[in-house]
Amino acid sequence: MKARVAASVVLALTVAFGTAGCGLIAPQATTKHYDASDGVSGNVGTVDVRNAIIVTDASGGTVGSLVVTLVNTGSTAQRVAVTAGDKSSDPAYVTVDAGQTKKIGTDPESTSGNVFFTPFSALPGSLYPVYFQYGDQTGMQLQVPVLDGGLAEYKDLVPPTVLPTPTHTATATSTPEPTETAAP
Template sequence: MKARVAASVVLALTVAFGTAGCGLIAPQATTKHYDASDGVSGSVGTIDVRNAIIVTDASGGTVGSLVVTLVNTGSTAQRVTVTAGDKSTEPAYVTVDAGQTKKVGTEPKSTSGNVFFSPFSTLPGSLFPVYFQYGDQTGVQLQVPVLDGALPEYGDLVPPTALPTATPTAVPTPGETSTPAPTETAAP
């Protein structure tokens, strides 16, 4: 009888350790950092770059709109430089106040609060390099995914197919001056 009880205990322990033992040596998925969305993330000093994507119009658009959340975990405001591609293009600047979060690109029809890349010819489904840096901190280059408005959650983020150009205004030539027309006033 004692042998039967001992065998049952050994068998129960073997089954318990056998089924739980795989968790002892298997990597835990919850300890690995990953981007749970379509975008990519990185950090520059006290600035966290979160969920960066570029949205473009797949039907012949020439503008890419950067959609990103910048988080300043520091105690001073930072002016973040955002540069496209090979860093030879004109950078855009985004100021993030101390301890604040700044969302960029959520209003693509607006004339402010956006970072547009133009001309932009990278196709949706590709990766596009974007460089983030501020002050004397070492920057980070992220391979940002390019998406279009095919998914409903990105439909409202598609930028215009082309950026508006400045409308020229009439500038007076040096010889021209405008003189106000005289108006009648009552005599004193």
């Protein structure tokens, strides 16, 4: 009798562990962060860079438009410098208020609220380095995918081949850059 009870318990435990085996030793895929869209993401201090892509025309036009969402999880506004490529060009500045989610590049016909890279020669399908930094925080360089208007969701984001005026390399919202003043 005891042997039957012991065999039943062993069988029940074998079935329980056998059906839950993967959950006991394999890591859960839902706990790992991944970029669920075409863009790339990262963090600089309290500013989260989400789903960054660059949209250009199908032939690899002369203008690239950065499309990105910046999320400031901190309690103070941050002025984020966005620099293209090798960081030799002038940065574009985007101010993100505390607790704000700011979308950049959703209206390619406008000069405010956009970051344009010009001259831009990267072809769709390639990666283009973009550097994000603010204050004394350590910056982050992302390899941002370059896309064109071939997909319906990006068709309206293709920048014009000639930028609206006034503009210059890597334009964003017109937040004045701080200047140093001499101490008395």
